Amino acid sequence: MYYHERRMFPAAGFAVRPIRILASVLWLAGFAGCYNPGTLPEGAPCQRSEQCPDPQQCVLGSCSLSARPPVDARPPPPPDARADAMVDAMPVPCVADGLTCASGTPPSVFPCVTHCWVKCTEVLPRATAETRCNNWTGALGEIDDATEQTCVASHISTATFWIGAIQGNPAAMADAGWTWNGATRIVYTHWAAGEPEDGNGAGSTAENGVEQCGTIRPDGWDDGTCNSPLPFFCARPLFR
Secondary structure: OOOHHHOOOOOOOHHHHHHHHHHHHHHHHHHHHOOOOOHHOOEOOOHHHOOOOOOOEEOHHHHHHHOOHHHHHHHOOOOOHHHHHHHHHOEOOOOOOOOOOOOOOOEEEEEOOOOEEEEEEEEEEHHHHHHHHHHOOOOOOOOHHHHHOOOOOOOOOOOOOOEEEEOOOOOOOOOOEEOOOOEEEEEOOOOOOOOOOOOOOOOOOOOOOOEEEEEEOOEEEEEEOOOEEEEEEEEEEEEE
């Protein structure tokens, strides 16, 4: 009888052990399911998405599965580069110091948009006027847009002044090939009615290489012969 019980005890133990192992496996599986990151509740505090269980993201300081930042939370647009450049640039005094203007009337100085302009009433050929402007660390005036055109025109009464417009050779038509001081292609224009006409009469588009230098008068721009003696405008940037 005792021998029979010793034989039955291991058999009984063997029958119980698989049940215990299976229960442990099921318990572990349940434990893992409870800690599945995708099933964790949302709202845990965070500073970065790396602190949230995948696939949750850190949104406005809390872990979230679906929330998105509001429109106001988007990063601001990049600052305007031109405005930043002007802030960083050094202002240049708008004065006529260094400009030789030998006429009896002293030069008038005025700002237009981002340029300092000087009006000299001494009459000179274009090349001589250009040298005067360059010695002032500027150039014959360049007009970039309608705002600057209106500003400069307000300082003209009846005379015609040299500005920096010049036509390159060869040009196919009277209105072709114009640059600012031989360097920058002119984009904005404000030619007077019928101009430029290269000396052929208002409205003509023929090009014969006679009037290659630009001027400004009260009603707009005109082309003229470069050796004509005229007063002139110089300009230079207000910020450098």
